[in-house]
Amino acid sequence: MQELTTTRANALVDPVLHIWHGEVAAYLFLGGVVAGIMVLVGLSLLQRDDGGRSRHLALLPWSVPVLLSLGMLFLWMDLENRWNAFRFYLVFRPTSPMSWGAWILILVYPASLALAWRTTPAAIREAVRARIARWWEPGERALVGMGGWVDRHSRAVAWTNVIAGAGLGMYTGMLLGTLASRPLWNSAILGPLFLTSGLSTGAAYMLLYRLGDGERIRLARLDMGLIAVELALIAVWLIGLASGGSATRAAAWVLLGGPYTTAFWLLVVGFGLTAPLLAEWMERRGGHVPGRLAAVMVLAGGLALRWIIVFAGQHVGWSEAGVALF
């Protein structure tokens, strides 16, 4: 028998850690979607640079800076001392995943804007240029200059988006995965898992648009593969936790019998991964599945995955896990 009593009752720490809430989960989700769009559109640009893509696929990269800004807003709202946020950009600390994330975002914004401009149909680009020229000539000159540069360096823009997107997607998992004090998070699987989920939710987000038939079929097929990989990564992650030491076993229990079990298996594994996998498979076999249903489920599942991992990971620390204190 061991009974532990502490006189401490600090908010956000006791009785269990609860420092990060929905804002962080929402940021990690939006960061993943953004990462997925950047990688997938970047790859499509590398594959095909002749502009032969549907109007919606050509325009949806503009979502990236918008969704990312929304995610950054959530992240900023989570800070307890918000007006010090500029401090992230006064120093680079290589041992801090959060510092890496802050600086990766600096690369993501211009890269995604360049990608969006590159894929925008010529007629729309010309209309934008003409409108800017009417009221601000220097702005129009800058746009033409930068637009020309982007067109000349199309492959570099595509590769930058693929690399920065993969970095961002991986980072969203590594932010949690590198925290050795939280056994549920402290797994190298979390980086690849969040990246795969980001690619999958990115593909699902793209499938919400009115794409060409060929584009939709290719994306849906890719999404099926990504969901299968995600399920495999979740299995490997849970096996790793359940077969570890007492701290990781206690962490595994949170999802395998503990307080987050029903939510995790129902919302993430069931509704968010298995159901859309079956829906996409049925659609491929010619069955009737309501349009965009699978995509909506993948997006909801991606948000649930991050939400549950963020909350469940705080449920077990070293001392709550019953690790011998000395």
Added chain:
Amino acid sequence: MSAKRYAMAVDTRTCVGCTACVIACKTENDLPDGYARNWITEIATGTFPSLDLTIRSERCNHCDDAPCVAVCPTGASWIGPGGIVLVDPDKCTGCKACIAACPYDARFVDPRTGTVDKCTFCVHRVENGTPTTACQDICPTESIHFGDLNDSDSDIARVLRTREHYTLLPDAGTTPRHYYLK
């Protein structure tokens, strides 16, 4: 003489868990209501009637390999004089990564400032001529030992040389400089 290396040891044989150290710390450091930089932990082990009770006064472990310092994105968490782990509130964004990184849950957010707070080993005292911490000064059973590990004549160096001791969560790999005397 080499640079200072501050450490603390709590005698678990004599600590009675009176919480005077907690009150002294709150007063000395003007902590907000409901928050504490140190606390008392009681651990009962065994099977009735063969029970064993350990009482400890706990706080930040001022680890040599402090994960809170490593994860801080702005450099607000830093290693101060004598190896004391400190927080610079001017640089702190309140991102709480350091709180998540600490295996001892020794940090909290000060609701008045939105910045992270924790034990400082009373750096404002020990680096300015007062050799004792507030919790050490108040302890009625003289269970708290503090001083410079690099000074072989110091109280802390002597008790660690002569008494069996342990650190919390050694498997966390943080190399604490807060010890408990058996």
